[in-house]
Amino acid sequence: xxxxxxxxxxxxxxxxxxxxxxxxxxxxxxxxxxxxxxxxxxxxxxxxxxxxxxxxxxxxxxxxxxxxxxxxxxxxxxxxxxxxxxxxxxxxxxxxxxxxxxxxxxxxxxxxxxxxxxxxxxxxxxxxxxxxxxxxxxxxxxxxxxxxxxxxxxxxxxxxxxxxxxxxxxxxxxxxxxxxxxxxxxxxxxxxxxxxxxxxxxxxxxxxxxxxxxxxxxxxxxxxxxxxxxxxxxxxxxxxxxxxxxxxxxxxxxxx
Numbered sequence: 079x080x081x082x083x084x085x086x087x088x089x090x091x092x093x094x095x096x097x098x099x100x101x102x103x104x105x106x107x108x109x110x111x112x113x114x115x116x117x118x119x120x121x122x123x124x125x126x127x128x129x130x131x132x133x134x135x136x137x138x139x140x141x142x143x144x145x146x147x148x149x150x151x152x153x154x155x156x157x158x159x160x161x162x163x164x165x166x167x168x169x170x171x172x173x174x175x176x177x178x179x180x181x182x183x184x185x186x187x188x189x190x191x192x193x194x195x196x197x198x199x200x201x202x203x204x205x206x207x208x209x210x211x212x213x214x215x216x217x218x219x220x221x222x223x224x225x226x227x228x229x230x231x232x233x234x235x236x237x238x239x240x241x242x243x244x245x246x247x248x249x250x251x252x253x254x255x256x257x258x259x260x261x262x263x264x265x266x267x268x269x270x271x272x273x274x275x276x277x278x279x280x281x282x283x284x285x286x287x288x289x290x291x292x293x294x295x296x297x298x299x300x301x302x303x304x305x306x307x308x309x310x311x312x313x314x315x316x317x318x319x320x321x322x323x324x325x326x327x328x329x330x331x332x333x334x
Contacts, residue, residue: 107140108215109328110207111317113186114145115171115197117153118160118272121260126183126200127273133207141207142315142330143274144251146170153182160257162275166249169283173323188325216240217290221329223314228303230333232280234316236297238290244326245285248299249315250277251330252307277307285319309333 114130116123130143146167147154154163174186174196184197187206192198198206219236232248252275259270280301288297303309317328 108211108213108326109140109142109330110137110188110210111142111144111315111325111328112203112207113170113174113189114143114274115148115151115167115176115180115182115184115186116145116272117147117151117155117182118162118257118259118270119156120153120182121262121264123153123183124259124261124267124270126185129200129203130185131273133203137207137211139330140211142328144249144276144315145272145274146276148176150178151176151180151182152178157258162255162257162272164276164278166279166283167276189319189323190325215327216242217244217318217327219316219318219327219329221314221316221331223331223333225303225309225333228305229300230303230314231298231300232314232316234297234329235294236288236290236318237292237294239292241292242290243321244288244290245319245321246288246297247283247285247317247319248280248301249317250279250301250304250307250312251275251315252277252312254311277304277312285317288318290318 112130114126134141134143147162148167148171149163150168176197183200185203186196187210192206216239217236219234221234223230223232253273255272255275256269257272258266258268261267280299313330313332315328315330317325319325
């Protein structure tokens with residue numbers, strides 16, 4: 079992935095990012111990430127969004143949904159007032175093999191592959207997720223996000239059962255953005271709510287290196303809230319990836 083940086087982000091020095099702490103991190107079950115590639119001109123994308131929400135109702139906090147609108151796909155293009163794209167969405171889209179001709183809707187779970195492909199239509203998501211759910215995690219984490227004016231400070235406390243080199247990514251997600259959406263019956267719903275929309279990332283979209291230890295450490299990063307985002311609808315998603323880009327655990331938190 080290209081190292082695109084969210085405008086206005088601050089990267090805290092390495093010495094300030096990793097600090098040994100004594101309290102244990104959250105050791106609940108592994109949390110998975112469903113990446114949903116979508117666009118407001120895609121007539122079948124509302125069906126995929128409904129399927130994602132059904133999975134979220136089933137698995138609750140064990141599943142995080144992140145909807146990405148890559149500018150490189152024509153289903154996201156055509157009207158500035160409905161522009162939900164961000165550079166990071168294109169980074170992950172390219173990483174997973176997406177192109178301008180890839181049919182929408184499509185998605186991915188935990189940045190993994192299934193049956194030789196990294197992108198699949200929504201009917202395949204439930205079985206794919208069940209397969210991922212059978213794999214335990216070796217990384218445990220908890221996340222807080224605090225804001226002051228337009229600055230958001232994200233603090234992740236993490237440790238691993240076995241020391242390992244990982245990468246950590248921090249995403250800004252906005253929920254329930256009202257705007258037009260092409261519908262399966264051919265109509266346009268101008269009151270549609272776009273859910274779980276990726277609005278950017280702190281630092282590089284490919285993440286920062288994080289050496290996980292059996293002793294908890296803290297990772298802190300700061301980003302600037304976009305002017306077109308409503309902080310009341312925003313949350314922070316932190317995902318930890320192994321060296322093969324696979325998400326091995328994640329957390330989502332509101333902004334305080």
